[in-house]
Amino acid sequence: MHSCIRSSKFATQIEWNGIKTGLTPSKCFGKLSLKRHRYPLNIKSSSNKFKYALVTSRVFEVNSADTGDKMAEKTRKSFKLIMMRHAESVPPGSGPRDHDRPITKEGEKGAQFCANELKSLGWLPGLILCSDSVRTKETVNAMAAEEPAFKSTDTHFLSSLYTISALDGLTRSHLQEQVLELVDESTLCVMCVGHNRGWEEAVSDFCGSEIELQTGNAALLESKGASWKDVFSQESWKLLQVIRHKTN
Numbered sequence: 001m002h003s004c005i006r007s008s009k010f011a012t013q014i015e016w017n018g019i020k021t022g023l024t025p026s027k028c029f030g031k032l033s034l035k036r037h038r039y040p041l042n043i044k045s046s047s048n049k050f051k052y053a054l055v056t057s058r059v060f061e062v063n064s065a066d067t068g069d070k071m072a073e074k075t076r077k078s079f080k081l082i083m084m085r086h087a088e089s090v091p092p093g094s095g096p097r098d099h100d101r102p103i104t105k106e107g108e109k110g111a112q113f114c115a116n117e118l119k120s121l122g123w124l125p126g127l128i129l130c131s132d133s134v135r136t137k138e139t140v141n142a143m144a145a146e147e148p149a150f151k152s153t154d155t156h157f158l159s160s161l162y163t164i165s166a167l168d169g170l171t172r173s174h175l176q177e178q179v180l181e182l183v184d185e186s187t188l189c190v191m192c193v194g195h196n197r198g199w200e201e202a203v204s205d206f207c208g209s210e211i212e213l214q215t216g217n218a219a220l221l222e223s224k225g226a227s228w229k230d231v232f233s234q235e236s237w238k239l240l241q242v243i244r245h246k247t248n
Helices: 025-031 065-075 105-121 134-146 148-152 159-164 171-182 198-207 228-232
Strands: 003-007 012-016 033-037 059-063 077-085 127-131 154-158 189-194 218-225 238-243
Touching (some): 105 134, 105 218, 105 238, 127 134, 127 159, 127 171, 134 148, 134 189, 154 159, 159 171, 171 189, 171 198, 171 228, 198 218, 198 238, 218 228
Parallel strands (some): 077 189, 127 154, 127 189
Antiparallel strands (some): 003 012, 033 059, 077 218
């Protein structure tokens, strides 16, 4: 880890591997462990009249866990994960096989409500992973009909999301694998649309407490890290809220 000091007329700033830290000697030198080098320091000054005699013939290497933490914090981003259960659908045994059950009119309203809430909160996803069942597809379509931004979202309908939701303890790991395979690292918000019991189980596992998801509910989870792989390696995400349609 190498730092250099760039000085101006009014302040001297520490740079860490070419990244400006925003730290000045007056703020942090007393907290840092400094190692002196024999090489001269390259100082760039905006004023020819300004001289910093204390460092004109020295280079300092900053060996500080505190400064390392500050640098790591600068690279951390906020990643958002929306875990949504499909909208209300016709009950089992009402005619179609389970995979083909459509959503109801009330379910359509609930999906539209959720789309509006996500937009108002600034949680429009850049990637949607959705079970290929009729009710999950219709949920996403209803959201797109209400909020045009969903129409242009990169959306994948995956049969595995329908199957995995019925298997104990496997939904979270499978979702993580699918997101990592399909997400662009510039995408900071992902929505997964699926079924219970897997979705409730995965959300509870992500945030470390038992969460109930009724039809049309969407849990908003957030974690900070350097990448999706980084945040998925963390034990717990923060549950910010659960969007619930007023009829739930």
